[in-house]
Amino acid sequence: MNSLSDEFLMAEALDDKLDGLGELFERYNVNLFNFFLRLSHDHDLSHDLTQNVFFRLLKYRKSYKRGSRFKPWIYQMARNIYYDHYRKHVEKRDEFVNVSGLAEAWSDEEDLLKREQIHLLEKAMSLLSIEKREVLIMSRYQGMKYEEVAEVLDCTVSAVKVKVHRAMKELKELYFKQV
Amino acid sequence: MGDCFEVKDYLTSYLEGSLTKEEEKKVEEHLEDCPSCEEECKQMRKLLGLMGSAPKILPDDSIRFSFEQLLNEEKTKISLERKKEKRGAIVRTLWPKNGQQWAASVAMLILGLGLGYYVSKPALESTLSEVEALRREMTEMKEMMMLTKLNQPLASDRLQAVSYTYSMEEGNTEVIEALINTLNNDGNENVRMAAVDALAHFSNDQRAREALLYALKQQDDPAIQIAIIDALVKIREKKALPQMQKLLKEKELHEVVRNKVKDGISSLI
Numbered sequence: 001m002n003s004l005s006d007e008f009l010m011a012e013a014l015d016d017k018l019d020g021l022g023e024l025f026e027r028y029n030v031n032l033f034n035f036f037l038r039l040s041h042d043h044d045l046s047h048d049l050t051q052n053v054f055f056r057l058l059k060y061r062k063s064y065k066r067g068s069r070f071k072p073w074i075y076q077m078a079r080n081i082y083y084d085h086y087r088k089h090v091e092k093r094d095e096f097v098n099v100s101g102l103a104e105a106w107s108d109e110e111d112l113l114k115r116e117q118i119h120l121l122e123k124a125m126s127l128l129s130i131e132k133r134e135v136l137i138m139s140r141y142q143g144m145k146y147e148e149v150a151e152v153l154d155c156t157v158s159a160v161k162v163k164v165h166r167a168m169k170e171l172k173e174l175y176f177k178q179v
Numbered sequence: 180m181g182d183c184f185e186v187k188d189y190l191t192s193y194l195e196g197s198l199t200k201e202e203e204k205k206v207e208e209h210l211e212d213c214p215s216c217e218e219e220c221k222q223m224r225k226l227l228g229l230m231g232s233a234p235k236i237l238p239d240d241s242i243r244f245s246f247e248q249l250l251n252e253e254k255t256k257i258s259l260e261r262k263k264e265k266r267g268a269i270v271r272t273l274w275p276k277n278g279q280q281w282a283a284s285v286a287m288l289i290l291g292l293g294l295g296y297y298v299s300k301p302a303l304e305s306t307l308s309e310v311e312a313l314r315r316e317m318t319e320m321k322e323m324m325m326l327t328k329l330n331q332p333l334a335s336d337r338l339q340a341v342s343y344t345y346s347m348e349e350g351n352t353e354v355i356e357a358l359i360n361t362l363n364n365d366g367n368e369n370v371r372m373a374a375v376d377a378l379a380h381f382s383n384d385q386r387a388r389e390a391l392l393y394a395l396k397q398q399d400d401p402a403i404q405i406a407i408i409d410a411l412v413k414i415r416e417k418k419a420l421p422q423m424q425k426l427l428k429e430k431e432l433h434e435v436v437r438n439k440v441k442d443g444i445s446s447l448i
Contacts, residue, residue, distance in 0.1 A: 018253060023245050029238060118232075140230045168223065168226070172222055173224055176222055
């Protein structure tokens with residue numbers, strides 16, 4: 001099963017052969033959890049939202065179009081889930097996210113300097129708008145191709161390049177302002 | 180590309196290595212001449228490196244457990260739906276072509292019973308026991324169809340009823356009693372003959388064997404007598420020998436039956 005493509009496993013699921021979905025869970029649960037974690041900086045919420053993605057994957061699998069790419073599809077779902085939650089809870093959202101706890105977890109470095117740098121990076125990330133943050137999370141932290149990000153955001157590849165560039169520029173300023 | 184502004188726009192792509200060789204060369208030339216852009220490039224490289232090296236956090240196992248649980252529930256749901264479709268197909272197969280009202284009601288009743296049965300069943304069940312349950316239900320369904328049809332006025336209906344029993348692996352008391360009753364009392368000889376074959380099919384049942392022995396004494400239609408003798412020989416019923424000897428002494432016995440009895444005796448001895 002390891003060598004089968006995401007798209008093949010999903011096509012099987014369309015025919016009600018669900019064994020491949022367990023494999024897709026293994027392939028994506030860590031990345032999706034970290035996607036939510038970097039967006040929300042909330043451990044429990046990220047758990048709930050990740051669970052929600054796989055719940056929808058199972059219940060709404062028939063909405064997957066045979067032959068289309070799986071990764072952008074599931075990230076689009078994840079992104080919708082996050083925005084739904086964000087809209088509902090926007091008034092409750094803490095303006096100043098506490099990143100120190102997560103930065104600890106993100107940095108298992110012995111090297112104190114690097115640890116501090118990662119801490120500062122997370123702080124700078126948390127100051128970016130969600131739109132800028134999600135572009136960087138997908139393209140930089142999760143190593144997605146620009147074509148894939150473009151599909152998730154439903155825009156052109158060159159638009160993604162511009163978004164990444166702008167987000168990086170702002171992040172750089174925020175980061176080095178702290179140093 | 181001597182313009183700082185332009186070069187800054189290319190820096191991310193440059194560091195990702197997504198520029199063409201030509202563009203790359205131009206950026207590098209500019210960076211050598213421009214300390215400000217060179218500094219910016221260094222910072223950018225550092226950030227990208229940091230982002231790439233940030234470790235991933237593993238979620239708790241609880242999300243895997245709850246997903247597996249959901250997945251299993253969904254799989255069970257699918258297999259139950261398939262079973263339901265299969266049941267529908269069985270009902271359609273057994274549905275009489277003339278669409279008589281009684282047949283419809285019997286089938287609906289059984290379908291209702293079947294649905295009620297599976298709804299009350301525990302969610303998880305091995306496929307094997309599901310197949311077993313399905314087979315049992317199918318047999319029950321056939322039994323009910325058979326018992327109902329056996330009381331129909333048309334001989335062809337009763338014949339069909341008897342023929343249902345051939346596909347039953349074992350008959351229950353009701354089925355066997357119904358067959359015995361048919362063999363002894365049915366007015367149509369073809370139906371009685373079919374009942375003989377059906378009873379021979381259930382030769383594991385003592386009542387079926389005894390019914391055949393009894394019928395050998397009672398039946399006087401040559402065709403049925405022949406069928407009974409064939410059946411008794413087939414099930415190796417030695418208890419039939421005294422009655423067969425007695426038959427040979429009867430003067431009025433049909434010649435064909437007489438020969439059949441002789442053959443039967445020699446193969447049973």
